[in-house]
Amino acid sequence: xxxxxxxxxxxxxxxxxxxxxxxxxxxxxxxxxxxxxxxxxxxxxxxxxxxxxxxxxxxxxxxxxxxxxxxxxxxxxxxxxxxxxxxxxxxxxxxxxxxxxxxxxxxxxxxxxxxxxxxxxxxxxxxxxxxxxxxxxxxxxxxxxxxxxxxxxxxxxxxxxxxxxxxxxxxxxxxxxxxxxxxxxxxxxxxxxxxxxxx
Amino acid sequence: xxxxxxxxxxxxxxxxxxxxxxxxxxxxxxxxxxxxxxxxxxxxxxxxxxxxxxxxxxxxxxxxxxxxxxxxxxxxxxxxxxxxxxxxxxxxxxxxxxxxxxxxxxxxxxxxxxxxxxxxxxxxxxxxxxxxxxxxxxxxxxxxxxxxxxxxxxxxxxxxxxxxxxxxxxxxxxxxxxxxxxxxxxxxxxxxxxxxxxx
DNA sequence: TAGCCTCGATTGAACGTTCTGTCAAGAGAG
DNA sequence: CTCTCTTGACAGAACGTTCAATCGAGGCTA
Numbered sequence: 001x002x003x004x005x006x007x008x009x010x011x012x013x014x015x016x017x018x019x020x021x022x023x024x025x026x027x028x029x030x031x032x033x034x035x036x037x038x039x040x041x042x043x044x045x046x047x048x049x050x051x052x053x054x055x056x057x058x059x060x061x062x063x064x065x066x067x068x069x070x071x072x073x074x075x076x077x078x079x080x081x082x083x084x085x086x087x088x089x090x091x092x093x094x095x096x097x098x099x100x101x102x103x104x105x106x107x108x109x110x111x112x113x114x115x116x117x118x119x120x121x122x123x124x125x126x127x128x129x130x131x132x133x134x135x136x137x138x139x140x141x142x143x144x145x146x147x148x149x150x151x152x153x154x155x156x157x158x159x160x161x162x163x164x165x166x167x168x169x170x171x172x173x174x175x176x177x178x179x180x181x182x183x184x185x186x187x188x189x190x191x192x193x194x195x196x197x198x199x
Numbered sequence: 200x201x202x203x204x205x206x207x208x209x210x211x212x213x214x215x216x217x218x219x220x221x222x223x224x225x226x227x228x229x230x231x232x233x234x235x236x237x238x239x240x241x242x243x244x245x246x247x248x249x250x251x252x253x254x255x256x257x258x259x260x261x262x263x264x265x266x267x268x269x270x271x272x273x274x275x276x277x278x279x280x281x282x283x284x285x286x287x288x289x290x291x292x293x294x295x296x297x298x299x300x301x302x303x304x305x306x307x308x309x310x311x312x313x314x315x316x317x318x319x320x321x322x323x324x325x326x327x328x329x330x331x332x333x334x335x336x337x338x339x340x341x342x343x344x345x346x347x348x349x350x351x352x353x354x355x356x357x358x359x360x361x362x363x364x365x366x367x368x369x370x371x372x373x374x375x376x377x378x379x380x381x382x383x384x385x386x387x388x389x390x391x392x393x394x395x396x397x398x
Numbered sequence: 399t400a401g402c403c404t405c406g407a408t409t410g411a412a413c414g415t416t417c418t419g420t421c422a423a424g425a426g427a428g
Numbered sequence: 429c430t431c432t433c434t435t436g437a438c439a440g441a442a443c444g445t446t447c448a449a450t451c452g453a454g455g456c457t458a
Binding site for chain 2: 023150
């Protein structure tokens with residue numbers, strides 16, 4: 001049709017779909033070629049040396065980099081009441097980290113340490129590191145009581161996970177109808193009440 | 200060697216190892232037969248109709264049922280300071296739900312809704328339901344301030360997840376050396392301080 | 399006791415299919 | 429004519445699965 005412009009990108013897109021839907025082993029060169037509407041699967045080997053390399057390229061081209069904390073310095077002085085919901089919403093929104101990407105990454109990460117590390121470093125690790133720095137700073141400012149920020153950073157990130165996992169993979173988990181925004185609000189509230197200086 | 204006693208169990212064990220390590224597609228009938236030290240892969244078909252059925256049997260025989268909340272009634276009146284750490288430790292201990300099982304289940308659940316549902320119903324769903332009931336009860340007792348327990352139940356479960364995920368799949372996430380027990384203590388502390396009646 | 403039969407369990411060989419990856423030939427543009 | 433891209437056919441291996449043959453233990457008959 002249209003995009004004979006960039007065959008490479010066309011193949012990468014199709015490979016992403018297939019890998020996300022069926023996993024590395026489940027997706028086949030043939031099915032990828034089919035999705036990419038190629039006349040022959042052989043064409044894939046013109047652009048990529050083998051299936052493994054294609055997979056790696058898909059990963060590195062699709063794993064999103066968390067932009068919410070790209071430049072953390074201006075965020076450090078924001079009050080937690082403002083910053084935490086912001087992080088949380090970026091979390092839930094996942095502008096680019098959609099279901100398919102997460103499916104792809106999580107599905108492979110449980111068995112491939114390199115993928116796991118790539119994933120952590122690209123997103124959760126950064127958010128976690130930022131949160132540790134931020135929370136530490138807030139403690140110094142006296143806005144939060146002293147505590148182990150390694151733990152509270154994990155805790156805040158984690159509080160939102162069941163809701164997110166429910167929406168993405170485990171719908172049974174969120175059958176009680178709680179919305180993202182409601183959950184975020186309550187979570188931030190509990191978290192901050194628990195870390196108030198006077199508590 | 201020893202266990203020509205129960206071939207069926209022997210095959211199930213091997214299949215569990217293989218499926219957990221390589222996934223449904225990655226594990227082969229031949230590799231399962233090899234792990235089970237069978238002379239021929241054909242023997243598997245004497246005990247199971249096909250690979251899919253073998254996989255289902257492995258799942259239902261290995262997915263653990265959470266026992267910590269098996270009979271919730273006597274737990275309802277325990278004070279949160281006592282019950283939450285208990286839940287948390289059961290969480291971290293995972294007497295039967297070891298890394299391999301979680302690898303197996305999570306790896307497949309992201310792409311197979313039936314597996315996802317089976318997983319949720321067997322464990323996280325039960326814990327979540329229990330927590331909702333328990334927290335509601337504690338609110339009624341006046342030990343916790345009124346709030347949306349759907350959200351706090353998720354939040355408490357979630358707080359522990361990054362630590363657990365770090366230990367199991369994403370070691371990069373827990374490189375800062377925080378121990379399970381430290382994290383549990385801080386998390387419970389923050390959670391309960393945040394939900395104290397007078398806050 | 400000896401010979402035969404039965405039956406669940408096991409085996410190696412083979413089936414058809416599907417997989418990744420290769421290759422030589424060709425199309426199209428400059 | 430040359431170079432980049434595309435093609436269908438194909439090789440070789442691995443896949444899940446089937447099958448006929450075989451094994452050994454136990455029962456039946458003489």
